[in-house]
Amino acid sequence: MEKNKTEIILIALAIIAFAFRFYLMPSHLFFGPEQGRDFLVIRDIVVNHKLTLIGSKTDIMGIFHGPIFYYLAAIPFAVTGGNPLGVSAFFIIIQGLTVFLVYQLTYELTKRRRAGLIAAILFAVSFLFIVYARWLSNPPLSIPFSLFFMLFLLRYVRGKSWYLVASAFAYGLLGQAEFINFLLFAAIGLLTCLMFWKKCIRTKLVIVVTAFLVGLVTSFATYILFDARHDGLVSRGVLDLIQGKSGYQLYLSTSTAGAFRVLLEQAAAIMGLSGWVAGLVVTVPLMPVLFKRMKRDASLSILALWIWVPPFIFAILRHGMLEQLYAGVIGGFIILLALAIDFLWEKKTVIGVASLVIIVVLSVTAVFRNLPGNYQVFFQAPQPAVRYSDQLAVIDWIYMQADGRQFSFQAYTIPYFLQDAWVYLLGYYGQKNYGYLPDDQGRKRMYVVIQEDTLDPKFQKKWYRETTSVWGTKTNQARIGNYTVEEWAL
Template sequence: MSIKNLSVFFPVFNEEGNIENTIENALKVLEKLKLEDYEVIVVDDGSTDKTGKVADSLAKQNPKVRVIHHPKNSGYGEALKSGFYNAKFDTIVYTDGDGQFDFSEVNKFLEKIETNDLIIGYRIKRRDPFFRIFFKKGWKLTLLAFFRLTLKDVDCGFKMVKRKVLEKIPRLESSRGAMINAELAIKAKKAGFKIGQVGVNHFPRLSGKPTGANFNVIIKSYLDLIKLWWELKDNKTLFLCLLGIILLACFLRFYKLSGYMTFLGDEGRDAIIIKKILTEGDLPFIGPPTSVGNIYLGPFYYYMMTIPMAIFWLNPTAAAGMDALIGVATVMLIYYLGKIWFGRASALIAAFLYAISPVNIIYSRSSWNPNPAPFFSLIGIWGCYKAYQTKNFLWFILVGAAAAAALQMHYLVVLLIPIYLILWFFQYFQKKGRNILTGSLGAVIAFWAVMLPFVLFDLRNNFLNFRAIKKLLFDHQAVEFNPLGILVKVPGLYFNNLIGRYITAENLILTAVVGILILLPIIKLIVQRFKGKEMEWSLFALAVWLVIGLVGLSLYQSSIYDHYLGFLNPAPYLLLAASLNLVRVPTSHVGIRLLFWTAVPVLLLALTLVNLQKNPLVYPPNNQLKRTQDVAKFIIDKSEGRSFNFALLAKNNYDSTYQFYLDLYGHKPKPVPAEKTDQLFVVCEDPVCDPTHSPKHEIAAFGWSKIEWEQEVYGVKLYKLIANPSGRP
């Protein structure tokens, strides 16, 4: 053992029943260590019992024991600081004075301190009340989130530290609570010191009461944590910019959500299905129908909707709120990936532009199954990156699950599968990675596990979707491989549908500039490949994502709508971040540098202006949800408590929204002709309606009828039809 001198201290507060035993045991252990010298410090933190007197008595009996008295209770943190900064030797160890640790285990620390600067104990089995253990679990997760601190038990009251650590790191500031332990570890880690861990036994308290987990201490610890986090935070200005972007994204997605959200037939259909799940336990194995080929999606989006609509009982705004929250999370993911790949400043610009894009805002403000596709696409790309970064194929399990979730948002998301496969092969052929077989099989299992309800549906229904997909692909109904067509269609998809619609608000000049700028990193990648240099993974992944996505979409023969590109739309934002990072120039080129730092703000300002001009919030809200609710209540009032039939006349809508609320309000319309009543309420959303002569099934099946009254209600026309067997007016 190379340690010759050792300072030991014990922070105590009202430990008169434990302190004498603790000190005497420590002295016995220290004598056996054959040290040249040692000291034992008792830090009495303003005890109100006889702790101080017992400690003074021990100091009189042994000159190696000394006592530091605090005039009042200042908290655990102040007690530790008194011990740290009053110790005289180069190696310092402390443990709590309540006797819950066996000081003889200091040998474990002495063995490890030779190759480490700070040794932190972790309790092999805690002997604390449940509340303290519960708080510590939450505290550990908080430290992981704020500081990426992954220690097993940072708050364990048994540690050894070299004096040089305390001398180099900023002075410890925390006064109370667990934060003092975390602060020591965080600052030591940030300063580059080596941290080791050892397991120690933890025994039940024999006397006194614990003081470390009362409500005031917990609050103070979290306040200390926030203060420390801010003090150690690098690039505070950039962080405040990020916070501003997140708040802006939240505002643009949540402001008057119930007024602006779309609530038409598809949303009403989904709400009815969620109601059946929550009230009848009717779990669907199939999702919404697609617009082509009699193909259905999986039910994953319905399962997602169930959570918010269960919390905010059957409120469709909650489902829209879920999509809004996912939209904000997508902004944060773009920043996160952009930061680790291309730097904070470039990532902030990419996240900001994504946050203010009118198309992205629109698709984040309603509950619709294609809306989360960008989020799940990014999760898959992140999983591929983590597999590459950590050289661990187990991350592809996340990729498989994300791919299955994304595929159930929209059928064109199937194009993600070849993208993820290419990234898998890229890593595999570079022979970089472990757990290749386990991770790859796990990815396949995760994919089919998430797809399981969809698969079970097909098995029960004679492979309905499989046959429809086969027909779609091989009968050239909607997909056709034409090399010339690809060359013709890809530029338009790229500049008009992707860059123009999503980033530049269809401004032609900005579309050309940004479109070219985004291609620069791909050009760099090609140059790297021809020069035989190793390609940057991030640029390779984004290039594959963009190229495969555009080529795949070009094979689709029908019209391309904005939401078809949802799985692809994060890619150009990240490539823009890469481009901004790429065109930075050396400081010696002052003129070019000045041009760059002038051009970027001008471009950013122009993009901000054109996007904000088309922001959906500049228009009045559609109030579709409130209109539906009010019309449903009006019909119920006019039905006078009697059963009724219902029909909707609308070219761009169907009746599921009204059906949902009429049922929710306890007046579900009767179906015709099975349960024909004496009154039929017809809502007309078209400019011109002739309900008595409409061929719509719900009206025709009601039989000959005449209009008893008509009235304009909340922006729609409402008719009450009654039977008219004679057919005469």
């Protein structure tokens, strides 16, 4: 009976999670240059059967993420005919279903259903996890993959030896989602084995070898094949990083401060708060609870490793910090928060319930306060006013003005001059609905889309003065959301 009740609650929480993650979709779907780039690759996979061995590039020369995001996205892409909203919905569903995984890991860590349900509730309504779910990109996959890895690792150290193979597979998926995960979770896994070395050394050789082979193939098979065809490009990129020829940009003190600052900001954002100070205020009281629980069950120490090993690694790397580098880590904070609330609940029910209610209210308030204007949405911070619905409206306006006549197209984008989003949408939406694509040959008119640039308006004015304004004569214009659309006779 208790199990059935738990399952019903989890199903209800998954539905709630879906509702929050689909809030204001499709109008607020962010489809920027990186999404356009990815969709052009996915289209090649589905339509042209042009397979790829690597994913998108990282910010370090010669190093790429794995292609798992592309191949997963190819499934809804093929089903929906390349509809970005359909692909986004596919990944949102994956993130929503992660509620069950959060519950299971928390339950197995604590052996307490209440703690598992608290974690599931927090995950379902967490502002930060809702933001990640709405990001049509590869880093959010680190969230479910990290939970799988930690669940399998926990089962392994508790005596279920064959879960070492499962954790090796999950490790490969983590690295395929974000390249940095190879380093982060290798360190977490190795430190866990050192901490539980008596159990690890009793693992049968056949299990160790199988896990090694599974991890090797899942993690690096695509990279090895890619390197063989491209003169060791990725290997040279990794070697340059190790030797300090790339990636190392900051003083150790600066990188340390940055690594912990961003981690604390992410901890605060889980509850809809902002700033590292709020994260510090939240995190500091949680650690004594974890240490107290660790005295009862040493396997809970993997939770501490999960949260605190990554910032030390980032500090040593001395590379500039991005929020998404912690995508595979933030799941640990949800569980830590659930542990603390369950601890308070155990001491005095009213305090535990009140703590949970306050955090839920903070998170839900942040959703309705921030998402309509895309405030505190880190991946859209430079361009919060960009809307997928406006992009489609721009394309409709252009084709209606063209009235079947050929035209050329140009756009001012952020980052500058990356046209991939418009290239894809003109193919998916424009050609699909109006029957033809822009063509620079024999053109007599051009449509220019100008995205408002609040960060560098002087550069935008200079660009307009030196390019668009000398191309011809402006004959019409419209303002659609964040975009100015101009028609020019050439």
